[in-house]
Amino acid sequence: MHLRNFDTEKFLREYWQKKPLLIRSPWTSWSNPVDPDELAGLACDPHVESRLITQSSTDWELENGPLAEDRFERQGKDPWTLLVQAVDHHVPSAASLLDSFRFVPNWRVDDVMVSYAVDGGGVGAHFDHYDVFLVQGLGRRCWELGGLCDEYSKLLPHSNLLLLADFQPTDEWVLEEGDILYVPPRFAHRGTAVGDDCMTYSIGFRAPSRAELIENWADDLADSLPDQDRYTDPGLAQQANPGEIGVEAIAQLHSMITDTILERNNFAQWFGRYNSSPKNPDIDWRPETPVDVDDIRQNLAEGAALMRNPASRFSFIRETPSSILLFVDGQCFSCNGEEAVFAERICAEVRLSVDSDGSLPLLEMIRDLFNQGSIAFEL
Template structure:
């Protein structure tokens, strides 16, 4: 792993996962020594004003916070007066190849856990207030300096009526000023507050931790299109009831037996997870190729140059199935390793001997805009 010795402050991956991951914070000076950022403040604001961007603008004046959601125009970033402000831009890895490359440094965490790369820009004094997140995050400093304060406090009381989940009583336990290339890892529920010391850009590598309630609800949605319960309710031996408004034990038992026919196993759960975790967020869409290659020309390009996933594509694997942007494809054992390589590295080098049926699968994904020849 490139620069892993500095990325984790001299810790091995196993040491980091054992001692820090989901357990306690870790400050890493010079995690990526050469890192100064991926884009300028002007470029970040320009990107936040595009239709594809998912961005938030947070202003703070006299302790009061206001939140605005994209889309924005350039006028939204003028005349702030004495207010402090911050712009947050989600999914930077969907827009910049350099952002996708940065995420590869964190491949020691499974792709199924990765959310996205967010960048925040704030002039001096900007921030989003003390808060806590239910997920793991690496906070990598680019341009400028940010003062981070953290707390492991149990008090989660929020300011009532605030547009953000801001802690009412934040008690600082530790604080540091991070400069370019420095990084802070925070486990879930670790309260933190970041304030820009100067023109400041911070890159947040976030990892999703879906709630079990959310997973259960979505699994039931997944099942509803896959279950078959035969028959209809029937009561040829119906008896009179003293109270016609009561649901009888006989009806309850019959319906209970019907519902018990609903079954699932580990394979169903694996297929659900692959589809659910690779499903693009609602605002993401894919463009089909402007000049569509024929299957023959696509195969030639694959043979000569290889392919790469679209920056917005999510690809996961499990046993004999690959999941591409919420869709599952079962593959032969001999082909699984090749497609897993594509998922692992988000690209494939030239494939002069790629099986024809694999080429056809890749070509379908190409037509959908999920990948393209290099």
């Protein structure tokens, strides 16, 4: 499925992170990627994050997965919604949705969350801190949009759901199958299923906060610094008041932090590893039997294509015109020449063919990516 007559440059220039956009059925053809029963099965998997939200006449109820297999049979008459995160990691047809949104860099992509709702079901009025494309997969959903929100926006008193207490919609649309609604960060919105069997695909994008970056970057730095690297003052002179923290001391203490934390190359390498880390580190995607370079060469010689694991994150940073750093699932690979060409391709393509007579460093990198579960041979 690919977008038809969609002006990417205009969208990025006029709408991205600026204002919402309704896109009516832009696909060359549309078919719902995930069967409702398959989604329900994922919600029962302990390795998959899922939530069941029920709206009663007086309150909202949240139940976190994994859900029991007979859970939906016991659901009452109140409107409810099932939310399943990272469905693209488990269902290739859901992962293929991302191909149409590659005009946004890979490192910004988070996952594809899928919701299933009965008539009247929804998650209430809320806002997100990230961009999202809401693709209507099955059935119909009414979307209401409001104004911009911030940390001062009043919320309902609920311990787990961040729902707006005062939602004033300004626009309203009913999305049919294949329609898309783009919602920028902090815009209030509410979606309500119109009829049963309503499925929506939320393609969300990562937006790290300043606090998140500082905390994790500092933690990584602290782990790598020796305990012997300490403050010293061999030129200490007696001061008038022993209680004063002198200007020279503050300057040296401050430089101990800034000289380290402002090192751009180290930050770039850390961010590549951090940003590409698996969304769910508890899932082991490694093959049962590791392969060696000869196995890689033989499979390539037989014409086997390489496939990216949909759950893996691929990105790179260019160091020089001919060398890059490839980041995959929290690992960093230094690539030059032939390996760099391959690295750029694997970041842009979900399936690619490679010559079996490639260099040993290239085959070794393919072996390492295979053995860590980031790529596999097409069956």
